[in-house]
Amino acid sequence: MAEIKFVKAPALKEKVDVSTIGFGTCFTDYMFRMDYSPEEGWHGASIVPYEDIKVSPANTTLHYGQAIFEGCKAYVTRDGKPVVFRGKDHIARLNRSARILDIPQVPFDEAYNGLIKLLSIEKDWIPNGPGQSLYIRPFIFASDSFLGVSVSQTYVFLIILSPVAAYYAHGFAPVKIMVEDHYSRACQGGLGAAKTAANYAASLHAGLYAHEKGYDQVLWTDAAEHKWIGEVGSMNILFKIDGKIVTPELDGTILDGITRRTVLQIARDWGYSVEERKISVDELVEAYKSGKLEEVFGSGTAAVISPVGELICGKENPVHMVLNGGKIGPFAYKMYDYIDKLHTGEIEDKYGFVEPVE
Secondary structure (H helix, E strand, C coil): CCCEEECCCCCCCCCCCHHHHHCCHHHHHHEEEHHHHHCCEEEEEEEEEEECCCCCEHHHHHHHHEEECCEEEEECCCCCCCCEEEEHHEEEHHHHHHHHHCCCCCHHHHHHHHHHHHHHHHHCCCCCCCCCEEEEEEEECCCEEECCCCCCCCEEEEEEEEECCCCCCCCCEEEEEECCCCCCCCCCCCCCCCEHHHHHHHHHHHHHHHHHHHEEEEEECCCCCCEEEEECEEEEEEEEEEEEEEECCCCCCCCCHHHHHHHHHHHHHHHCCCEEECCCCCHHHHHCCCCCCCEEEECCCCCEEEEEEEECCCCCCEEEEECCCCCCCHHHHHHHHHHHHHHHHCCCCCCCCCCEEC
């Protein structure tokens, strides 16, 4: 494995109070970079000063969207040690997205070691307030300068870092979700299982419509019938139905969420029955009407656990569901608290989820 080159910045930035900035608006001093060409493969692993990227107006990503990314977080434990949560799993998932979009596989060890070295250099940027973290964004984009519709021959892989405040700055609060029965984001045989820019572009219009109606996010259904539950735009969705934890199966249209995996593994260890299967909107409505739908919550890197207080199904004859009186359910709260304490070392990590930075 080639040595990772380190290029020092002429001057370092002043650290910020993360409680005063928005998500993803401030970035650290350095970033990791590798480039790909057919002749050299992935090469030139280096940590360089954070800077703007110069691309051709004919850049293929700008025109055809061949781009993938990840999102994970680094934390400071209660004894002051920097750690990253499931960084290896995120690099592995980046490569699964790469396969779907015909992007060359990144050498795992080089990418992961680059991430750890970058975090080691930037460890002073990891905030240590309650719920605060350093958000990590690895991403790959096509870099050919060519307007023909084809798979790019060259790529750039970058990892950038951004300190972020607690997701729930004003308390752990439930969200309101609209079940989407008109617009579609992903379909069988498409890009739904990849963490790619295209999926997020496809979600924007329906998200704006939901906001106009007073809802925070959209819960997608299948593109063919709008019958089967999928995922929320920024997180996987989970239900507690009659004592069981139920979540849509990975059918190629939704993301294999790292936090989703974390929740399911912990829930099984706690003794809950866990089901990964197809869930219809009708089943959800019936479970609510019969009193068996006990909790609804999302899982994802940004919020970790996002409890759902209200859910609406159907635009013409809507069914308005209020969960737990619009408050946080006990299972969602317990899971959030447990994972949050894993991040900071307050609970022993028996899973190997928390990876040391140095």
